[in-house]
Amino acid sequence: MEEVLRLYVVVLVFLMGRDGRMEPNNGYCLENQCYTVFQDPSDFTTAGNQCRDRGGHLMTVRSTVSHDILFILLGNVTGRFWIGLHLPTGCPDATSELKGFQWVTKDSESDFSNWAPSFNSSCSSHRCISVSQQSEFKWIQEPCSEQAAGFLCEHSFTDPCKSLAITEGTSFTYKTPLGFGGDDVLSLPPGSIAIQMPAQNKYVCDSGQWLQGPWSCEILQGGCDYKCTVNPKQVPSCYCQPGLTVNLINKVTCELATEDPCLALRCEYACYHNEESYACMCDRGFKLAEDGRSCIDIDDCTDKRQCPEKNWMCVNTLGSFACVCKDGYQMSGSQCIDEDECMSAPCEHMCINTPGSYKCSCYSGYKVDPESPSKCVLYCGKQECAAECDPNDDEVCYCPDGYISDERDDGMVCIDIDECGGNYCDQQCKNTFGSYVCTCRPGYTLVGQWKCVKDETHTDGELGGSTTPCIPITTVLPHPDPTRPTPSMTVGALVGIIVFTVFFILLVVFLVYYIFNHRGKMKSSGALKSVGYESHGLEQVASDAH
Structure with missing residues (x-):
């Protein structure tokens, strides 16, 4: 199992390095190194990054053997190609083997050098080295920012595989995870694939050995032509599209089925050859249902070894x-x-971070809202407390739920309301700070927080029944901002209102009396004047009679 996992990691690294990238134009492996050439115009820095992204570095030419590999890779290619030799700092040193230059592996070890006769030892000389077939692969100084025709990469690995032995009538072709292959190779890195012809058997290189397909389904589909799964015996197995069947010899390729024995089984997922018969099987993560052909999901999380x-x-x-x-x-x-949840300020007042969570707390005079743990509500916890007033408007004050405000000489205070005076409880009531508690007499059970229901089994004279107290759940409404609380009613204010009302009524009565009295006098005066005039008239008539 460990070998399979190691192989999986190796191949995955190589494949990730190649994902979405161009393939090398050529490659060659020798013992524990592979060398690749890329005909991609690049400057020195870009070329180095390209090799690093593929798990390697620019090629080092430390010996005549590696120098000969240049002829194999670039013998028929024109243009200049970067190798991993440069001058990071300072000036060239004409007396040393590498002239003060350094390999990209940050060392100067070398049994070989091949400097061009035109080498420039001045401090202003070019600092990066390229080679070409035209100059017989002499080391030539170039500006590092100049674009060469391409670059060469070097890859190191352990546990290589040697090429497979060829028998009469057979041959092998190879494909490395670096993206190149061929049929004339001496050494191959782990993860390389070998295909034997004409049988089309497949092999994968793992820890210096060749494993025949199908191997682990997690690695290149186990070498299967179509898809790979694990059969009920937990052995990797290949399967093919409908109408095709797996070759019984190589067990990985698909071929046309003259008579498909799987069609009659109507398998939901796949069919495999089970010794002398065929049976249905499911993909990884599924298991065969009781009907023998359907697949149902396996809850992988029941295995406590996961994650x-x-x-x-x-x-x-x-x-x-x-x-x-x-x-x-x-x-x-x-x-x-x-995660420090307190960074996002989830609490109205204070926040305390805890492993995997957080806890809200409140300032003095407040408590956590039981219906909204991230918020705080006013809290007193005694008979009376100072009211919470707006610092910009001392007439806007608030009290905790279950309290009423009262104005004192030294400011507004909150006084606990005795809810028991409001007959909220069916039988017995006990006032508490900010609330109240309903209880029942023996032989009764509290229902709905306030009502007492007689126990059916209780008889007079027995001690029993539930007297369990229940604190009614009070909904704390958030205070609008800003708003004015209901004004308090003091005794002085009440007396003032009564006096003012009496005075106002008396004033109205007096005005009504005055108006009616004044109108009466005016009518009386008019009547007297009319009588006088009539008397004078009668006298004149009498005078004319004489």
């Missing part, structure tokens, strides 16, 4: 699973670290 890392949790997915960070943790590199 063993600290602060990880397993999440089952269709046919697989995923390792994610637990709630309150976040990914940092390859680890799950505690």
Whole structure:
């Protein structure tokens, strides 16, 4: 199992390095090194980065053997190609083997040098080295920013595989994970694939040995032409599209089926050859249902060995699973670290970070809202407390729920309301700070926080029944901002209102009396004047009679 995992990692690294990138134009492997050539115009820095992204570095030519490899790779190619030799700092040293230059591996070890006769030892000389077939691969100084025709990369590895022995009538072709292949090779890196013709048997290089396909399905589909899965015996097995069947000899290629024995089975996923018969099987992460042909998902997270890392949790997915960070943790590199939730200010007042979570707390005179733990509500906890007033407007004050405000000479205070005076409880009531507690007499059970219901089994004279107190749940409404609380009613204010009302009524009565009295006098005066005039008139008539 460890060998399979190691092989998987090796191949994955190589494939990730090649993903979305161009293939080398040529390559050659010798013992524990492979060399590749890329005909891609690049400056020295870009060329070095390209090799590094592929798990290697620019080629070092330290011996006549590696010098000869240049002829193999570039013998028929024109143009200049970067190698991994440069002058990082300072001036050239004409007395040393490498003239003060250094390999990109940051060393100057070398049993070989091949400087061009035109070498320039001045401090202003060019600092990067290229080679070409035209100059017989002499080391020529070039400006590092200049674009060469391409570059050569070097890759090191351990446990290489030698080429497979050829028998009469057979041959092998090879493909390395570096992107090149051929049939005339001496050494191959782990992860290389060998195909034997004409049988089309497939092999993969692992730890210096060749494993015949199908191998682990997690590595290049096990070498299968179509797809790979694990059969009920936990052995990698290839399967093909409908109408095709797996070659019974090489067990990896698909060929036309003259009579497809799998069609009658109506397998949901795939069919495999089970010794002398055929049977249905499912993809990884699924298991065969009781009907023998359907596939159902396996909950991989039931295996406690999944996601063993600290602060990880397993999440089952269709046919697989995923390792994610637990709630309150976040990914940092390859680890799950505690997330400081307090950085996002989730609490109204104070926040305390805890492993995987956080806790809210409140300032003095407040408590955590039981219905909204991130918020705070006013809290007194005694008979009376100073009211919470707006510092910009001392007339805007607030009291905790269950308290009423009262104005004093030294400011507004909050006084506990005795809810028991409001007959909220069916039987017995006990006032508490900011609330009240309902209880029942023996033989009764408290229902709905206030009502007492007689126990059916209780008889007079028995001591029993529930007297369990219940504190009614009071909803604390958030205070609008700003708003004015209901004004308090003091005794002085009440007397003032009564006096003012009496005075106002008396004033109205007096005005009504005055108006009616004045109108009465005016009518009386008019009547007297009319009588006088009539008397004078009668006298004149009498005078005329004489």
